[in-house]
Amino acid sequence: VNISILIVAVVIFLLVIHHNFLSLSDFLRRELSDPSPLGLQPIDFIPAAPQRLTDEGNDKEISVVIAASDERLGGAIAAMNSIYQHTRSNVVFHIVTLNDTVDHLRMWLRSTSLKNMRYQILDFDPRVLEGKVQGDPQKADTFKPLTFARFYLPNLVPHAEKVIYVDDDVIVQDDIVELYNTPLKPGHAAAFSDDCDSTSSKVAVRGAGNQYNYIGFLDYKKETIRKLAMKANTCSFNPGVFVANLTEWKLQNITKQLEKWMALNVVEELYSKTLAGSVTTPPLLIVFYKQHSSIDPMWNVRHLGSSAGKRYSPQFVKAAKLLHWNGHFKPWGRTASYAEVWEKWYIPDPTGKFSLIRRHSEADEAK
Numbered sequence: 001v002n003i004s005i006l007i008v009a010v011v012i013f014l015l016v017i018h019h020n021f022l023s024l025s026d027f028l029r030r031e032l033s034d035p036s037p038l039g040l041q042p043i044d045f046i047p048a049a050p051q052r053l054t055d056e057g058n059d060k061e062i063s064v065v066i067a068a069s070d071e072r073l074g075g076a077i078a079a080m081n082s083i084y085q086h087t088r089s090n091v092v093f094h095i096v097t098l099n100d101t102v103d104h105l106r107m108w109l110r111s112t113s114l115k116n117m118r119y120q121i122l123d124f125d126p127r128v129l130e131g132k133v134q135g136d137p138q139k140a141d142t143f144k145p146l147t148f149a150r151f152y153l154p155n156l157v158p159h160a161e162k163v164i165y166v167d168d169d170v171i172v173q174d175d176i177v178e179l180y181n182t183p184l185k186p187g188h189a190a191a192f193s194d195d196c197d198s199t200s201s202k203v204a205v206r207g208a209g210n211q212y213n214y215i216g217f218l219d220y221k222k223e224t225i226r227k228l229a230m231k232a233n234t235c236s237f238n239p240g241v242f243v244a245n246l247t248e249w250k251l252q253n254i255t256k257q258l259e260k261w262m263a264l265n266v267v268e269e270l271y272s273k274t275l276a277g278s279v280t281t282p283p284l285l286i287v288f289y290k291q292h293s294s295i296d297p298m299w300n301v302r303h304l305g306s307s308a309g310k311r312y313s314p315q316f317v318k319a320a321k322l323l324h325w326n327g328h329f330k331p332w333g334r335t336a337s338y339a340e341v342w343e344k345w346y347i348p349d350p351t352g353k354f355s356l357i358r359r360h361s362e363a364d365e366a367k
Helices: 002-033 051-055 070-085 099-110 145-156 176-180 198-202 246-251 254-268 281-287 307-311 314-319 339-343 362-366
Strands: 061-067 090-097 119-123 162-166 170-172 190-194 237-245 322-324
Touching: 061 070, 061 145, 061 176, 070 090, 070 099, 070 170, 090 099, 090 145, 099 119, 145 162, 145 237, 145 246, 145 254, 162 176, 176 237, 237 246, 237 281, 237 322, 246 254, 254 281
Parallel strands: 061 090, 061 162, 090 119
Antiparallel strands: 162 237, 170 322, 190 237
């Protein structure tokens, strides 16, 4: 009798455990399948910090957000490698990409020296931009969804108080923790590099519009722009590298503000017809008008992707903390200034899909 009672008890116990296990599995399945805000889906999860970091007390997490499109993946890899190799801080990369790039990116990271780097891959859903952007059918490269990822930082890194955003065409030559520690004034949600800073004005780019003033980005003939009472000669800023206070960002609802101006532009065409820069810059200029802090100019030495970059001396390039190849000429493609500096941090694609284009002929070198 006792044995029978014991057997029945064990069976009941096992049934209860089985039921609880199924319930837990169902819960986890629902959690993983529920879409996160704005279509931003975590693909990979961040591993624990390396022991060397926790031992040294450098366990404060420094979040770096970077977008990685398939056709520019080599750029993002080089940028992350340069940051990773120059710091002993607890840096975590939040890599925003599109669904069809995830496997390629994961293979590149896992098969190279970056395999121990801490990172999280996020899948960006372009549908969040519906009604907010308008691609030009005559220009196939006008609409690039990932360029707008920087507008959604609180959704990308929901638990961070502060983040760094960098474009994929940068190389870092110093410890990124210094940029992270940029002081932001009370009430400021971000710190940018002003286009009137000494390094920018030193290599002024002349072209359509005014590269360094608001009038180069916004159409001051439109009443909506005039009503904002923003001076047309106000110095613009570069949004390719910046530090964001996400607590302040969420408090001021910066993302919603940016989306508002994106949607208004679709209807009213508020951006300058001779746009001096990317389509992501104008809404940022409006929202952060006289409401942003400044980063050290040496943390965003720009224009290496244009003819202006040739004016920098080798000594100055070596001293720069962050080099930025903004402009048409990327270091992995056509001729760009100081492409050899970028190439030191490039890691060849193990899949062979991404290959560097020969930039210089012997004739070019002779010139």
